[in-house]
Amino acid sequence: MDNRGIGRRVAYWRTRRKMTQEDFGALMGQSRRWVQDFEGGKRQTDPALSVLERAIAVLQVPLEALLYDTPNRECLDTAELDTIRAALQRHDVLTGTADNDPTEPLPLDTLHRRLVHARTAFQSGHFASLGRLVPELLIDTNRAAARHQGDTRLGAFRLLSLTLELTEAAGIKYGDHDLALISGHRAVAAAERSHDPVIMASAARHLTDAMTMHGQAEAAAAFAVAAAARLEPELRACGADGLSVLGMLYLKAAMAEAVIGASDDRRAATAARSVPGLLDQADEHAEELGTDGLNRVWTAFGKTNARLYRVAAHVQLSEGADAVSVAADIPAPARAALPKERRGHLLTDLARGLTQAGQRTEAVDTLLDAERAAEEEVRCRPRTRQLVEDLLLLGVGSAEGRLRALAVRCGLPG
Incomplete structure (x- = not known):
């Protein structure tokens, strides 16, 4: 167990959960100074089990996330998907009505900039950031659509629909098809109201x-x-x-x-x-x-x-050879010009096609190319991790060492 890194990992997860040191300390029953010392390494030489148990409950992470630098910790996790789902289930978001927040809705240009940031993060392959960005966007774009009038309201519905699309895309990436379907239906409804x-x-x-x-x-x-x-x-x-x-x-x-x-x-x-x-x-x-x-x-x-x-x-x-043939005809500059998410998606599909065609060594190397292009597309997506497991079972000859190392980075048994 790496005791020296526990405070650093606590700080990472506290920040990812958008907690201040004061809030985390209050939930831990400690002062802000205690949190500063703990995260700074002054109290973590041999932390009590009760402290770790309370910390994992507050941060909603498994114990190993604090004890070790887990290989796929950058993936969107269950707690963050739950936060997105909770935003979708709020009364105001469900009904499209105004909430009780007395502040004025954000201007559309501000919401648009935030939406561009979130969707750019997605296309760059940084899916985990959606857990922090999407819930607030859902609430704020819904508030704008409920309170604005006239053309501004139509613009707010456009932004709300595009935010719900992003929510759907996150559900697809992480295999949460219920979340994707609910978000997709609501995106269509908001889009129709945008005219x-x-x-x-x-x-x-x-x-x-x-x-x-x-x-x-x-x-x-x-x-x-x-x-x-x-x-x-x-x-x-x-x-x-x-x-x-x-x-x-x-x-x-x-x-x-x-x-x-x-x-x-x-x-x-x-x-x-x-x-x-x-x-x-x-x-x-x-x-x-x-x-x-x-x-x-x-x-x-x-x-x-x-x-x-x-x-x-x-x-x-299951026409793997045809898939490989089509992929080979895509010019390298055209492929390089794609957003990272698209490049990663192509390469993981190609790896699956190569597997179907019996070219398993090439499939492993293509997965490694995909990892370099869009790390989270490989390490975090259930469908890609399943391909890694399948290749481990099928056998990949001389590529076995590279595949096992990839499996470990994906959080799978190597």
Whole structure:
């Protein structure tokens, strides 16, 4: 046990839980000076078990998080997901009404800057920061939508919908599909109240993803296609933003159909055959958009991201060799221009495709590339950690040492 680092780890988790030293001390039954000394290493030579037990209860972490530098501590944890869920379950957020806070709602430009910061963090692969950023954004954007009037209120609903989309994305990343579905539904409702077709389409593509992951792939595909058909005339009038979200709707519909195609559903074969056509439709919109890598409305939509989805669809349909072939045709500069989250996602999908194709050593090296591109995409996502476990069971020959070291960094038995 590394006693010398306990105070440092307590300080880390206290800060991550957004507690002041005074608040932590009060919950520990101690003074602020005691906390300063403890975190500074003056009281941690041999901390009493009762102190550690109280600290893990206050900080909502397992004992090993204070005793050791755990490999995947940067991941969004259960307590932070619970904080996001608690914000969603507040009466004012559930009902869309004003809370009892007497202060004026924040100006839209302030909320927009905070939203940009949070969504940029997500696209940079820093998912753990969402546990700190999302709950306040949910409360503050809801308050703005409830209290503002006129065009300002419409703008607040746009920001609320985009915040709920981010909540949905966090749920998808961490395998909390209930959280994702609830957030996705509310994002669509807020988007409709914004009267903005771009935000409506953006929310629809996120809900499609959540429905697919929640086992409702058939309804998800139908919803995405219906949203695209309904909104296309208005989206075309919105320039690059409109084309970007329109293209994403077809990509999400393709993935929903691929999920059906990989199942034992009665229409699996039909669904699998529909995937290329939906991907081709997205490609057409990418061609119309022209410039790649614009990242309008945080979609990263363009020719390259459309290819990423083609890789993912092949992997979903267990067509590993095809996925590897498509990935090989993506130019390195185009891949490098993607947001880190997208790069990491492509590489983890490619690693899965290589595994399906029997190229397991290459799969391990690709996972290591993914870790370098977007660490949390590999170490924190349940789906990627499952791939690491699968490769350990399958055997990877000369890459076994590298894989076992990766497993340890993912918090898995090496």
